[in-house]
Amino acid sequence: MTEHCYMVAGLRFVLELPSFFDVDSSLPSFRDFRCDADSRPDFRMVWDGDLTLPQDAVQLAEESNDMGTTRIGRAGNSSYLDFRFDGCEALLCLSDDYCDGRFRIDLAHRSAGILISSALRCFFAQNILLHKGLSLHASCVVRDGEGYLFMGRSGTGKSTHSRLWIQTFPDTELLNDDNPAIRIADGRPLVFGTPWSGKTPCWRNLSAPVNAIVRLSQAPVNSFRRCSDIEAFTAIYPGCSVLRFDERLHDCLCDVLSELTGLVQCGRLDCLPDSDAALCCSRGLE
Numbered sequence: 001m002t003e004h005c006y007m008v009a010g011l012r013f014v015l016e017l018p019s020f021f022d023v024d025s026s027l028p029s030f031r032d033f034r035c036d037a038d039s040r041p042d043f044r045m046v047w048d049g050d051l052t053l054p055q056d057a058v059q060l061a062e063e064s065n066d067m068g069t070t071r072i073g074r075a076g077n078s079s080y081l082d083f084r085f086d087g088c089e090a091l092l093c094l095s096d097d098y099c100d101g102r103f104r105i106d107l108a109h110r111s112a113g114i115l116i117s118s119a120l121r122c123f124f125a126q127n128i129l130l131h132k133g134l135s136l137h138a139s140c141v142v143r144d145g146e147g148y149l150f151m152g153r154s155g156t157g158k159s160t161h162s163r164l165w166i167q168t169f170p171d172t173e174l175l176n177d178d179n180p181a182i183r184i185a186d187g188r189p190l191v192f193g194t195p196w197s198g199k200t201p202c203w204r205n206l207s208a209p210v211n212a213i214v215r216l217s218q219a220p221v222n223s224f225r226r227c228s229d230i231e232a233f234t235a236i237y238p239g240c241s242v243l244r245f246d247e248r249l250h251d252c253l254c255d256v257l258s259e260l261t262g263l264v265q266c267g268r269l270d271c272l273p274d275s276d277a278a279l280c281c282s283r284g285l286e
Contacts, residue, residue: 001016001017001018001019001046001047002016002017002018002019002021002023003015003016003037004016004017004023004030004034005034005035005036005037005041006030006033006034006035006195007033007035008033008124008181008192008194008195008205009128009133009181009182009183009192009194009207010131010183010192011042011043011124011127011128011131011133012035012039012040012041012042013041013042013043013044013045013120013123013124013127014037014041014043014044014045015045015116015120016044016045016046016047017047017107018047018107020107021107025113026112026113026116027113027116027117027195028203029117029195029196029197029201029203030117030195030203031203032203032204032205033194033195033203033205042099042127042131043098043099043100043101043123043124043127044099044100044101045092045101045102045103045119045120045123046100046101046102046103047102047103047104047105047107048102048103048104049104050104051091051093051102051103051104052091052104053075053080053082053091053093054075054076056075056076057073057074057075057080058073058074058075059071059072059073060072060073060074060245061073061244061245065154067085067114067118068083068084068085068086069083069084069085070082070083070084070118070122071084072243074245075093077096078093078094078095078096079093079094079098079126079243079246080092080093080094081094081119081122083115083118083119085111085114085115085118086109086110086111086114087109087111088105088106088109088110088111088112088115089105089106089115090103090104090105090112090115090116090118090119091103091104091105092119092122092123094123094126098123098126098127098130098249099127101119101123103116103119105119117195117196120195121135121179121194121195121196121241122241124181124194125241125242126241126242126243126246126249128181128183129242129249129252129253129256130249130252131183132183132184132185132256132259133181133182133183133184133256134181134182134240134241134242134253134256134257134260135179135180135181135194135240135241136149136151136179136180136181136182136236136239136240136241137151137178137179137239137240137241138150138151138158138176138178138179138180138213138239139158139159139161139162139174139176139177139178140162140174140175140176140177140180140191140193141162141165141166141172141173141174141175142172142173142174142175142206142208143165143169143171143172143211144171144172145208145209146208146209146210146211147175147180147190147191147208147209147210147211148165148211148212148213148214148285149180149182149191149210149212149213149214150162150214150215150216151213151214151215151216151235151236151239152215152216152217152239156216156217156218157216157218157271157273158177158216159177159198159200160273161216161269161271161273161277161278161281162174162177164273164274164275164277164278165278165281165282167275167278168275168278168279168282169278169282174200174202174204175191175193175202175204175206175208176193176194176196176197176202176204177197177198177199177200177202178196178197178198178199178200179194179196179197179198179241180192180193180194181194182210182256182260184256184259184260184263187263188209188263189209189210189260189263189264190207190208190209190210191207191208191209191210192206192207193205193206193207210260210263210264211264211265211285212264212265212266212267212285213232213235213236213264213265213266213267214266214267214268214269214281214285215235215236215266215267215268215269216268216269216271217268217269217270217271218270218271218272219270219271219272220272221270221272222269222270222271222272222274222276222277222280223269223270223271223280224267224268224269224270224280224281224283224284224285225267225268225284226265226266226267226284227266227267227268229258229261229262231266231268232261232266233257233258233261235266235268236257236260236261236266237253237257240253240257265285267281267284267285269281269284
């Protein structure tokens with residue numbers, strides 16, 4: 001077995017796989033996040049070819065998207081996630097403290113790398129909650145050194161709106177197009193690039209202070225309004241990754257969101273897919 005050490009959003013984690021598995025070609029988005037194994041990791045995910053679900057496992061949720069189907073549940077004091085994609089299955093069992101995970105997958109399958117990445121993303125999203133952070137379904141740009149995150153339901157136009165900002169405003173660039181992470185340190189929220197950027201190969205190991213978080217909705221007219229702290233909480237919450245049946249993790253998420261919404265601007269943008277939408281949003285945040 002070989003240990004591969006990475007750091008994302010200041011969290012160090014180890015992926016342990018058989019030595020024959022070519023990590024660099026199977027997980028290209030992780031290359032820029034490699035780090036030295038010079039301190040204890042925040043979490044560890046280890047391949048176990050004999051892993052099976054315990055008999056007391058209970059499925060609690062099922063989610064489907066263009067990346068396949070994920071079944072989520074509990075087995076004793078532990079959580080499990082069962083990923084299905086492209087005829088491949090991956091099983092991930094997480095310890096009660098979300099610091100250790102074991103997973104099983106056919107490493108010879110053509111989609112093994114995709115499912116390993118998905119398992120790491122879900123594991124990371126739970127662990128970061130224990131470190132005053134969260135993983136968001138959002139697209140994020142950096143303008144003049146500050147991060148702007150655009151949220152919304154799938155198909156709303158998050159990636160399109162980020163592209164409009166890049167085209168409209170100088171010194172604006174994409175940080176992440178699907179799953180940026182936020183951590184709060186000393187009362188200062190920072191947004192981080194991650195290895196998980198959806199269909200856009202934007203895997204940047206960079207960070208920036210958060211200026212604003214905006215929830216998008218499609219509309220026939222561009223219109224922006226600021227959110228109160230309570231409105232901001234409800235706008236951001238649906239896009240956060242958390243195993244909601246775990247009370248401790250859910251409490252951590254609510255604590256982080258309560259602090260975050262008091263530190264950054266938040267708004268709602270009803271918009272068209274045009275440059276005026278970017279201008280409307282920017283003016284509303286001034």
